[in-house]
Amino acid sequence: MQFYLAPMEGITGYIYRNAFYKIYGNIDRYFAPFIMSKKLNQKEIRDILPENNQGMELIPQILANRAEDFLAIAKAIESYGYKKVNLNLGCPSPTVTSRNRGSGFLALPKELDRFLEEIFEACPMEISIKTRIGLEDEEEWEGLLKIYEKYPLEELIVHPRLKTDQYKPGTIHREAYKMAAEKSRHSLCYNGDIKDRETYQEFISDFPDTKKVMLGRGLLKKPWLIKKLKGGTEDPVLYKEELKAFHDELLAGYVDYMSGDQNTLYKMKELWAYLGTSFTNPDKYMKKIRKSQRLSEYKIWTDHLFREQELIL
Ligand SMILES: Cc1cc2nc3c(=O)[nH]c(=O)nc-3n(C[C@H](O)[C@H](O)[C@H](O)COP(=O)(O)O)c2cc1C
Structure with a gap:
């Protein structure tokens, strides 16, 4: 395929x-x-x-x-x-x-x-x-x-x-x-x-x-x-590490390309509307992410999410 x-x-x-x-x-x-x-x-x-x-x-x-x-x-x-x-x-x-x-x-x-x-x-x-x-x-x-x-x-x-x-x-x-x-x-x-x-x-x-x-x-x-x-191993730890790496790469890409926190945050928040559905208990974190006005705040809440919740594979 x-x-x-x-x-x-x-x-x-x-x-x-x-x-x-x-x-x-x-x-x-x-x-x-x-x-x-x-x-x-x-x-x-x-x-x-x-x-x-x-x-x-x-x-x-x-x-x-x-x-x-x-x-x-x-x-x-x-x-x-x-x-x-x-x-x-x-x-x-x-x-x-x-x-x-x-x-x-x-x-x-x-x-x-x-x-x-x-x-x-x-x-x-x-x-x-x-x-x-x-x-x-x-x-x-x-x-x-x-x-x-x-x-x-x-x-x-x-x-x-x-x-x-x-x-x-x-x-x-x-x-x-x-x-x-x-x-x-x-x-x-x-x-x-x-x-x-x-x-x-x-x-x-x-x-x-x-x-x-x-x-x-x-x-x-x-x-x-x-x-x-494709039938690859379903290792939740590996999948989460990869997702974090993907997230960080994407964030770095937008930070590089966009001027100001607001534009980058807009892009990342748009993505979280999709990505958020694949985490356990996402509501509290999504609310904080959506409300973040600065990248520093956004990073704190995404770090919390990655640390405290699991992926729904
Ligand atoms: C936010 C968004 C933007 C889209 N933009 C395009 C586009 O530029 N060109 C296009 O052919 N389809 C576009 N689509 C449709 C998708 O390419 C795809 O056909 C559709 O989402 C169905 O596939 P899926 O169920 O796998 O998502 C868009 C869909 C979404 C949700």
């Missing part, structure tokens, strides 16, 4: 990816959060600069619904040496979908088809797609899949939810993924709600032919997850 890191805007930027690579290093492909401006801004450039992504295979992602925009962004990305790019057809955020981008573009299959025809015709890079299965009805998926079949996708990453499902638990459409697994000629990658050994085992027993999975929130909550899925 190959494991991919899902792109997660605001979280899995290059600082996160580098810390992950250094401590865990078990990701086959890293996906950068989406780029949508034709002229890449400084933050977007820094995120994909090869010197900021050494040793890992990084696939930049584009969010666009006009071929002209896609091609301009792809050209800029290519100038940094990339040969592959991913198209985002999954983002469910209203600010994106209201302008018919991300999963909003799935509502316009004819326009989507024309867009794909143009970009596959003109773009010299290999293009993969990360998609949801429709806007509001599972019936939409068959038609979308037929469109994808027309083009030489580098791979097709399927998050089998509708736009209207957002991220609600229990909304994975297994039948839709099954249709892709049975009918698609593309190399498939599955994405969605793999968060522990049980959900992973269930997936591989249902879909033994899928050889690639993309993990998002499951890894944010349990950065050791892939090790566990």
Whole structure:
């Protein structure tokens, strides 16, 4: 099985990816959060600069619904040496979908088809797609899949939810993924709600032919997850030491990159919303971490947490 890191805007930027690579290093492909401006801004450039992504295979992602925009962004990305790019057809955020981008573009299959025809015709890079299965009805998926079949996708990453499902638990459409697994000629990658050994085992027993999975929130909550899925030793002491090393690496990365405690703390607090769920008795510590206004205070409370509580593996 190959494991991919899902792109997660605001979280899995290059600082996160580098810390992950250094401590865990078990990701086959890293996906950068989406780029949508034709002229890449400084933050977007820094995120994909090869010197900021050494040793890992990084696939930049584009969010666009006009071929002209896609091609301009792809050209800029290519100038940094990339040969592959991913198209985002999954983002469910209203600010994106209201302008018919991300999963909003799935509502316009004819326009989507024309867009794909143009970009596959003109773009010299290999293009993969990360998609949801429709806007509001599972019936939409068959038609979308037929469109994808027309083009030489580098791979097709399927998050089998509708736009209207957002991220609600229990909304994975297994039948839709099954249709892709049975009918698609593309190399498939599955994405969605793999968060522990049980959900992973269930997936591989249902879909033994899928050889690639993309993990998002499951890894944010349990950065050791892939090790566990690969059947590595489950030593809680080792896992905690590694997690502390990962945390410290990430913190150092943000301190280096951000100006002032507040910005660093904002980033770290965002992560704790996920990581906190993997500790025993987290509430008291999460409250203190959330309230921390200075790094010194934050460090005291994270040290307490690591010392006094255990991981829920
Ligand atoms: C905070 C956050 C930001 C995300 N940003 C992106 C993004 O930039 N591009 C994208 O294709 N998907 C994005 N996603 C969706 C994830 O890549 C992934 O498809 C989704 O979380 C389902 O996988 P999971 O259940 O393993 O988390 C984001 C998800 C979250 C929670």
